[in-house]
Amino acid sequence: MSNIELGDLPEKDRETIKVNRPAEEGRESNFQLPAGMTTEMPEKFKLLRERIRREIPDRREGLNTPRVEDFVRSQGLSLSEYLIFDEESSKQLSSILTSEGFRPVDVEHLGGRHYPELQLCTIRRFKEYEEVGGPINIERNMVHELAHASSAYNLYLEDGGYHGMRVGFSSDKGEGTGYFLEEGFAEMLAAEYVKQNVSTADEDKMAETLGSDARFDSLDIVAEIRNEKGETMYKLPLKYFLLGTKSHAMSSPAGFAMEMLCKQNPKLWPAIIKSRTSAEGLREVARNINEIDPSLYEKLRAHLYDTDGFQRGLHDTVKAIGGWLD
C-alpha cells in the first residue's frame, strides 16, 4: 500500500485519480482505499447482472467471439463480461435497466454501451449493419465496448452505491472531460480489429460501397469526408467505416487522432495500456501527448462527447503533428 503522488497531474484531474484497484491477475498494486469505499461490487449490482443474464438471451451465435476476446487480451487488456442482445430483446433489456436507475441500452449510434457499475458491456446485434457487412460490423463494436471496460477505476460505496470516478480517460465531473481520449482509444482498437480480420472479399465490398473500381490493398487507405460544398472536412482510414456502408462511429475521428499520436510518439501506446489500471500510466499518457505539443493534452481532454468535439480534436492533433500521418 502506498499513496499516489499526484503532483504532476493536470490540476483538474488531481481530485479524481486517487486510487487504483488492488492487484488482480498480476495487475500492479498501488492502492489506498478511501474511507467508506470498496472495490467489491455490491450485492444489488450482482443481482441485477444475474437477472439480465437470466432474462435476456445472449445472441452470440455466428459471431467470432473467441477471436474478439483473443484480440482484446492480445492488446494487454483485461476482458469484461458482455452480453450480445438482439433487437427483439432491446425493449425488455432497457426496461430492466431503467427500472433500476440505469440508462437504457443504446439502440442508436452503434448499439453498444458499457455499464461500469455492473462491469458489463451490452452490444446490440444490429441487423441492418450485419446484413450489409457481416458479423465483423458487430464484432468491431464489441471491441470498442470491451476497450472501455478494461478501465479498472471502479469503486463502490460501502453503503451499496457506485462511485463514478472515471472510465479510463473520461470523467463525468462537470460537463465531463477526457471523452475524446477515451472514445479515441476504443475506436482505434475497433478499427485495428477490422484491419487485422477483414477478408479479401470484405475489402472488395468496401471498395464497391465507396464507389471505387480499384481493389483496395489496405484498409489504411485514407478517405476524405467532404461537406456539401465539396470541401474536405476531415480524413479517415477505411478501416473505421462499417463494412458495406459509408457510415462510421461519431467517435471515429478521435480514433484516427489517437492512432496518429501513437505513431508520432511510440511511447504513447504502452502508456495507454498501462493507464487502464494505473494512475501513473495516466500521467505518462499526459506527458507523452504533451511531448508532441505542450498544450495538446489539455486541449484534447476538454473536448465534449459530440460530433464537433471529436472532429475538432482530430484537427488539433493534425495541427500539433504538422500534417496528416497516413
Ligand SMILES: [Zn+2]
Ligand atoms: Zn465508446
